[in-house]
Amino acid sequence: MILVLAEQRGGRLNRASWEVIAAAQQLADGDTISVVLPGGDLSAAGQELASAAVTEVVLLQHAALEPYTPDGFVQALHAFVQQAEPSLVLLAHTYQTRDFAPALAARLGRSLITDCVGVREQGGARAFTRPMFQGKLAADVVPLGPTPHLVSFQIGTYRADQAARGNAAVRVAEAALDPARIRQQPEAPFQEARQAVDLSQAERIVAVGRGIKNQESIALAEKLATALGAELAASRPICDAGWLPMERQIGSSGQTVAPKLYVAIGISGAIQHVVGMKGARTIVAINKDSEAPIFEVADYGIVADLFEVLPALTSALQE
Ligand SMILES: Cc1cc2nc3c(=O)[nH]c(=O)nc-3n(C[C@H](O)[C@H](O)[C@H](O)COP(=O)(O)OP(=O)(O)OC[C@H]3O[C@@H](n4cnc5c(N)ncnc54)[C@H](O)[C@@H]3O)c2cc1C
Numbered sequence: 001m002i003l004v005l006a007e008q009r010g011g012r013l014n015r016a017s018w019e020v021i022a023a024a025q026q027l028a029d030g031d032t033i034s035v036v037l038p039g040g041d042l043s044a045a046g047q048e049l050a051s052a053a054v055t056e057v058v059l060l061q062h063a064a065l066e067p068y069t070p071d072g073f074v075q076a077l078h079a080f081v082q083q084a085e086p087s088l089v090l091l092a093h094t095y096q097t098r099d100f101a102p103a104l105a106a107r108l109g110r111s112l113i114t115d116c117v118g119v120r121e122q123g124g125a126r127a128f129t130r131p132m133f134q135g136k137l138a139a140d141v142v143p144l145g146p147t148p149h150l151v152s153f154q155i156g157t158y159r160a161d162q163a164a165r166g167n168a169a170v171r172v173a174e175a176a177l178d179p180a181r182i183r184q185q186p187e188a189p190f191q192e193a194r195q196a197v198d199l200s201q202a203e204r205i206v207a208v209g210r211g212i213k214n215q216e217s218i219a220l221a222e223k224l225a226t227a228l229g230a231e232l233a234a235s236r237p238i239c240d241a242g243w244l245p246m247e248r249q250i251g252s253s254g255q256t257v258a259p260k261l262y263v264a265i266g267i268s269g270a271i272q273h274v275v276g277m278k279g280a281r282t283i284v285a286i287n288k289d290s291e292a293p294i295f296e297v298a299d300y301g302i303v304a305d306l307f308e309v310l311p312a313l314t315s316a317l318q319e
Helices: 016-028 043-049 070-084 095-108 215-228 236-240 306-318
Strands: 002-005 033-039 056-061 088-092 112-116 118-122 125-132 137-141 149-153 169-174 204-208 231-234 261-265 282-287 300-303
Touching (some): 002 016, 016 033, 016 088, 043 056, 043 169, 056 070, 088 095, 095 112, 095 149, 204 215, 215 231, 282 306
Parallel strands (some): 002 033, 002 088, 033 056, 112 149, 204 231, 204 261, 261 282, 282 300
Antiparallel strands (some): 118 125, 125 137
């Protein structure tokens, strides 16, 4: 049995849970799939999950699971996984997963492979591909030791809309946990910045990376974006530096987009960036390094200095 650990916050299902359901369906090969959703009030999220083509949905309830604490989740899921005896436990690589999954794996004494971006057959075993050294290497990792093995998938690795729909049996189970053994007292959850721009709806995107060198030069990309009628976006270092707002970041920790046209300027093509834009219909990359990984996903590549190409492109478009 493959067990999917779904995630909700305030009763709302995390969309990434559907991605993991899609992953489980692709890996199942006749195996049964169970989805477990831990929390307090799970009725709405449970109803949504009931439309998944899986064997069973378990709503693992306990008042002490709301609000989320790593201790509460580890206790409840440790007991649940031990009793369910799955061969594989799949999770979305969310912040919550980063928080409790290592402790859960340690408590179970089982292997955990995090942030995977794919699965391959390797000598009859499943190898999980995960980026290493900030995406410079992709390692195929085969879990060792007794099952269940725990695996988390990077957001965007599987598509939520590819999860097959059906009619799952939903069962409510009382989580086995002792609230007195929860050591954390959570504060009010962090409020993510309201997104002023919804890049997922943009038809054309011009994205800048570290190759742009300084904040002033972003104006060059902005002019190209205006000439194309495109939205401006960026790789993470640009947003980390505060040169563009966070809501314009594309990638695993930013937005996932699928425009008709994506122009990547001075972006190397790290996996964390590529997962956010590989769904674009046409990708144009401008980079002075012909070996940059962005060219592997680009439909058109311009190997040149962006400071020469951008003004030329913009003026050609303006004409
Ligand atoms: C947990 C985690 C989450 C992450 N999430 C994200 C995310 O959501 N989004 C994201 O983008 N990154 C993310 N990253 C970071 C990611 O790994 C890369 O570090 C980042 O994408 C690199 O950004 P870049 O391509 O702009 O910079 P670099 O990798 O430094 O690339 C700059 C490129 O510009 C080119 N260049 C330089 N000068 C010129 C010039 N004059 N003309 C043309 N080309 C030039 C260079 O050849 C190089 O290829 C994440 C990393 C981690 C560990």
